[in-house]
Amino acid sequence: MHKVVVIGLGYVGLPSAALISEAGHEVLGVDINEDLIATLKDGRCPLAEAEIKKIVENSLGAGRLKVATRAEAADIFIICVPTPITENKHADLTMVAGAIRATAPFVKKGDMVILESTSPIGTTQSLIAGALRDKGLDPHEDVDVCYCPERVFPGNTVNEILYNDRVVGGLTPRAAARAKAFYESFCKGEAIAVSAAEAEFSKLMENTYRDVNIALANAFAHVAEAAGVDVARVIAVANRHPRVHVHSPGPGVGGHCIPVDPWFVIEGFPNQTQLLHAARLINDGQPAKLLDRAEEWGLQRGSMVAVLGAAYRGDIDDARDTPTELLLELLAARGYRWRVHDPFVKRMHTHSGVAPNLTADLSAAVKGAAAMFVMTDHAAYKGLAPSALGAPAPRIVVDGR
Numbered sequence: 001m002h003k004v005v006v007i008g009l010g011y012v013g014l015p016s017a018a019l020i021s022e023a024g025h026e027v028l029g030v031d032i033n034e035d036l037i038a039t040l041k042d043g044r045c046p047l048a049e050a051e052i053k054k055i056v057e058n059s060l061g062a063g064r065l066k067v068a069t070r071a072e073a074a075d076i077f078i079i080c081v082p083t084p085i086t087e088n089k090h091a092d093l094t095m096v097a098g099a100i101r102a103t104a105p106f107v108k109k110g111d112m113v114i115l116e117s118t119s120p121i122g123t124t125q126s127l128i129a130g131a132l133r134d135k136g137l138d139p140h141e142d143v144d145v146c147y148c149p150e151r152v153f154p155g156n157t158v159n160e161i162l163y164n165d166r167v168v169g170g171l172t173p174r175a176a177a178r179a180k181a182f183y184e185s186f187c188k189g190e191a192i193a194v195s196a197a198e199a200e201f202s203k204l205m206e207n208t209y210r211d212v213n214i215a216l217a218n219a220f221a222h223v224a225e226a227a228g229v230d231v232a233r234v235i236a237v238a239n240r241h242p243r244v245h246v247h248s249p250g251p252g253v254g255g256h257c258i259p260v261d262p263w264f265v266i267e268g269f270p271n272q273t274q275l276l277h278a279a280r281l282i283n284d285g286q287p288a289k290l291l292d293r294a295e296e297w298g299l300q301r302g303s304m305v306a307v308l309g310a311a312y313r314g315d316i317d318d319a320r321d322t323p324t325e326l327l328l329e330l331l332a333a334r335g336y337r338w339r340v341h342d343p344f345v346k347r348m349h350t351h352s353g354v355a356p357n358l359t360a361d362l363s364a365a366v367k368g369a370a371a372m373f374v375m376t377d378h379a380a381y382k383g384l385a386p387s388a389l390g391a392p393a394p395r396i397v398v399d400g401r
Contacts, residue, residue, distance in 0.1 A: 001025050002182070003074040005106070007099045009036060009067065011256070011318070012116065012150045013080030014047060015157050018056045021064035023186035028074065029067045040067045048317045048344070051158045071106050076182060078114045079103070079128075080150070082256070087351075089263045091120050093127060100131040107132060112144040112178055118203050118257065119147070120264040124196040129171060144175035147196040148183065149203035154255070155316045165189040169199025207261040208276055213247050214258075215279035218286055221249035251375050251400030252286040252323030254312025259283065259321045287327035290373060290398050291334070297396050299371045301335045306369035306394060309376020310342040310358060317344040323400070324375045328354045341365035343380050363390050371396035 001024045006017040009031040021027040031037055039046050045056035059065035071077070081095040096117050107113060115128050124147040129139035139145045147169040152160040166183045168191045170176030176193035183191040194202070217235070224231035235246045253259050262280055266273045295301075312322040319325075324340065325348075331338050332354045339357045340348070348356040359365050366372055372394040374381055381401075386393040 002076050004028070004076045004078065005030060005071050005074040005103070007031075007071065007077065007079045007103055008081035008095075008117075009033075009040070010080065010082065011047065011154065011157070012152055013078075014040075014045070014056055015052045015152075016078070016080060016116075016150070016161060018052075018059040018065055019158065019161055020186050021059045022055065025186070027059075027065050028072060029065060030069065030071050031067070032069055034069060037067050037069050049155065049157055055158060071103050073106050073108070074111070076112045076114065077103050077107060078116060080116045083117045083119055083260075083264075085260050085263050090267050091264050093119065093123065096123070096127060097131075100128055104131050104135045107135070107137065107143060109137065109142045112146065112175065112182070114146045114148050114179060116148055116150050118149060118207075118261055118264070119200055120268050121197050121200045121204070122268075123147075123200060124169070125171060140172050144178050145171045145196070146175050146179040147199045148179055149199060151203075151206075154313065154318045161187065163188050166191045167194060167199045167202050168192065169194050169196040169202075171196050201265075204261045204265050207257040208265060208279075211253060211258050211262050211283060212276065212279040214250065214253055215282040217247040217249045218282050220246065222289075250286065250323075251290060252326060253283045254320065254322035254324075255318065256320050284326060286400070287323050287375075288330055290400055291327065291330050294371050294373070294396050294398050299396055303336060303370035304368050305331060305336050305338045306366040306372040307338055307340045308342075308362075308365070308372060308374045308381055309378055310340050310345040310348045310356060311376050311378070314377035315344065315379055317346065319345045319348040322348075322375075324348075324356075325350050325352075325354075327373060327375065328356065339365045339369070342376070343378060362388070366390065366394055369394045371398060374399045374401055377401045 003026045004020055005028045006013050007030050009029045017027050017029040043060050045053040079099045081099045084092045086092050115124050129145050132139045132143055137143050151164045166187055168176055168179040168183055180191040180193045221231045238244055238246055262276045266277050307324055310319045310324050329352050339359055341359055341362050348358055366389045
């Protein structure tokens with residue numbers, strides 16, 4: 001068993017740290033957020049997902065998982081910090097750079113350093129190996145350096161970490177083999193050894209694949225609208241073909257992966273990624289299409305609007321990079337007022353600083369609203385009738401789902 005330090009205790013790092021500790025490894029979770037560390041030291045998990053809370057709190061209570069704001073000596077170091085995009089759609093690797101700078105002083109010969117954060121192709125070689133080289137460690141001889149991307153689906157995180165196959169990419173074959181053995185010590189899925197660059201690309205490819213296919217469905221919806229046919233009926237019959245699976249159109253894409261990762265590929269390879277760029281524009285343009293349609297049906301600027309759903313996916317509390325954020329920016333630019341209802345999301349950060357005006361009271365959200373936009377497929381919204389909205393109900397309903 002190993003001493004493992006996990007840097008970054010967010011949606012991926014915290015449950016990963018707990019699961020690694022449950023497999024018998026000694027684990028220290030590290031995060032610069034002092035409030036988070038204080039909460040965890042008190043034995044409480046701040047993440048809402050029930051299975052995560054149970055595993056994290058059990059590991060903390062049993063002393064298998066310890067937490068701190070500073071790393072310490074270990075055998076294996078895993079970096080799980082966010083990699084957002086900048087306003088000009090470039091990868092922001094500030095947190096990765098900060099994490100490896102803070103970690104490097106504790107790395108010694110014979111250790112393994114793993115980056116799990118989604119990153120552009122070449123980041124492990126340039127940023128992680130570069131920082132270790134600056135410390136005087138040869139990243140090919142002295143230390144095993146790997147890229148091993150996470151594959152999680154919020155709402156099913158623990159199962160995804162344990163049972164999904166993992167891609168383990170090493171700067172050397174030795175590093176990849178060592179990472180494979182480590183992940184297979186706590187994961188049930190197969191760990192597939194490749195190079196670091198191949199692992200980086202595989203993670204970007206997976207989420208870009210989803211983005212492009214969702215954009216295709218949205219493009220089909222645009223064509224159907226122009227042709228005057230029901231896109232849902234056409235998709236249903238097209239999907240009767242044994243080798244066709246068209247997705248459902250929607251209000252766009254959200255979360256920490258799909259609207260972000262394709263830009264990492266586009267940034268590095270602009271001449272080869274015209275299709276990817278077009279897909280990004282289509283999906284990010286969906287909220288504008290919804291608002292345009294409402295205005296075509298008589299929605300007047302300056303009106304109060306109710307937005308149902310802040311989360312990017314149904315029945316979770318994750319509002320990162322949600323299509324609702326893009327809709328709120330448009331509402332602000334066009335002079336609307338709004339309230340956002342969500343039964344799960346308690347806090348919503350917007351990059352532009354637009355106030356989300358969140359409420360868990362549906363009646364309060366729709367009161368006096370001229371239109372209602374359904375942006376998230378929460379179970380609570382399915383079968384929602386006008387009688388549940390109070391009188392008078394919004395005259396215009398835009399169902400993005």
